[in-house]
Amino acid sequence: MGNFLRNTFLGRVLQGDRRLGWFFCAFAFVQVVAQLLTAEVTPFFLFGMYSDPIHPSPTYVRMRCEVDGATITQEQLPRYAGELFFSTLYRFEQLDANENEDLFLPFIEERFGWFPEETKNALNERLAYDPKNEHAFGEWMIRYLSRSLDRPIGEVIVERETYRYEGQRPILVETKELITAHAAVAQP
Amino acid sequence: MPPSLNRDQFDVLTRVFFGWILLALIWRWHDGAMLSQLEAPVLGNVYKDLTFWGVELLGLPAYLTSHCWAGILLDSAMTASVLAMILLPRSVLLARLYCATILVYFIVHTTYANHHYRPIIGLLLAGVPFIFRSLDRNNFTFQAVRYYVLFVYSSAGLYKVFRGSWLNLDQMTGIIENTQLELLLAHPDGWHAQLFTWLLQHEPVSWALFLLATLMELVFLIGYFTRRFDPWLFATAMSLHIGFYFTMRFFAFELIVLDLTLLPWERILQRFKTGEPIATRPTPISG
Numbered sequence: 001m002g003n004f005l006r007n008t009f010l011g012r013v014l015q016g017d018r019r020l021g022w023f024f025c026a027f028a029f030v031q032v033v034a035q036l037l038t039a040e041v042t043p044f045f046l047f048g049m050y051s052d053p054i055h056p057s058p059t060y061v062r063m064r065c066e067v068d069g070a071t072i073t074q075e076q077l078p079r080y081a082g083e084l085f086f087s088t089l090y091r092f093e094q095l096d097a098n099e100n101e102d103l104f105l106p107f108i109e110e111r112f113g114w115f116p117e118e119t120k121n122a123l124n125e126r127l128a129y130d131p132k133n134e135h136a137f138g139e140w141m142i143r144y145l146s147r148s149l150d151r152p153i154g155e156v157i158v159e160r161e162t163y164r165y166e167g168q169r170p171i172l173v174e175t176k177e178l179i180t181a182h183a184a185v186a187q188p
Numbered sequence: 189m190p191p192s193l194n195r196d197q198f199d200v201l202t203r204v205f206f207g208w209i210l211l212a213l214i215w216r217w218h219d220g221a222m223l224s225q226l227e228a229p230v231l232g233n234v235y236k237d238l239t240f241w242g243v244e245l246l247g248l249p250a251y252l253t254s255h256c257w258a259g260i261l262l263d264s265a266m267t268a269s270v271l272a273m274i275l276l277p278r279s280v281l282l283a284r285l286y287c288a289t290i291l292v293y294f295i296v297h298t299t300y301a302n303h304h305y306r307p308i309i310g311l312l313l314a315g316v317p318f319i320f321r322s323l324d325r326n327n328f329t330f331q332a333v334r335y336y337v338l339f340v341y342s343s344a345g346l347y348k349v350f351r352g353s354w355l356n357l358d359q360m361t362g363i364i365e366n367t368q369l370e371l372l373l374a375h376p377d378g379w380h381a382q383l384f385t386w387l388l389q390h391e392p393v394s395w396a397l398f399l400l401a402t403l404m405e406l407v408f409l410i411g412y413f414t415r416r417f418d419p420w421l422f423a424t425a426m427s428l429h430i431g432f433y434f435t436m437r438f439f440a441f442e443l444i445v446l447d448l449t450l451l452p453w454e455r456i457l458q459r460f461k462t463g464e465p466i467a468t469r470p471t472p473i474s475g
Binding site for chain 2: 136
């Protein structure tokens, strides 16, 4: 058994470089604990890759972005800019659907319920989205899209569209405007 | 006993890895995804990641993205260190500078990307084997990154088994309906949308593809016991990436650099074994 352990990768590192070996052991241990607790704390990551059971939903949400009267899709933006911009729109939509209540407080209560009440509230305040930033968010959309599309932009309208699938085709069910931003002044 | 690379071989490896990283960074510069190009975003997400919380509480994300000079300094230092590593592959300080800056970039960019985009981890880990002066440590850490790659894929497979999604006939249908809505609306007649529509119509085939991906991920468990099948594991990893693109339109360029640790570098870099010029080496007897 001892011989087997000595011949493992960690065993060999421990024999060749004790400090590095213990570092690897500690890293592997924390990584395993993180997996068991399903706690993702950089640099200890979980790689689920769509491992949670997913079932078709009755409806799906799509963020529609209209720039100066024309719809732009994620594909019309450079890859990473498109991912960043539209992921941000989906987060904005989730906040709107949740009445601007961010999701940190329930998590803080669950994992750090033993913190004093003031600490929990202060932590939540620092981490959560502040609805007062909506105007600044609109201005950022104008700036980021202008850079990504490489042209000046006058107006951006963001809408939440709800779809359901009928015969493998998405059918529009509902549309709701979430935010309108203008180059000079952004209005919710 | 795992193969150990000598200093000359490691120099080539350094250039290959940092060459890949440089391509990834050029792509990000081109796409406006560097911190200095984010135009001072205001809506971020620190997820349930305590490291992100710490960085946010320090005010670093807002500082780096709202002060143009700070963002440019970090982006430039990161890119310059990668370029310099290609030219000076033995510079430990440059490798450390790269790792420090890419870690900050990863946290700040992921905060404002509002999506915990894990493939950037590939760019972070790919630099770690090169931060030590000792060749033994370089080799050990390079092997450790190989084990991390095995962990990435095999844990994804194990999660699918333990969470039961591998038996969920709806799994792939749910993923496609959820993630490909935009494509089905914007380009319903394109080949990719047609493929997704066909997969939605043939649910057992979609599920079989998901099951196949799960099995391919589980295959990486074998790498913990032997290195003999590493080239096959590399081919499996590439097949998964190609499959992810066709079935999810997801291409993790930054993660592929880690897959390179599965290649038989000692054999590939054999000509650098003694450090002799190639012309002076004896001609092998063939046939």
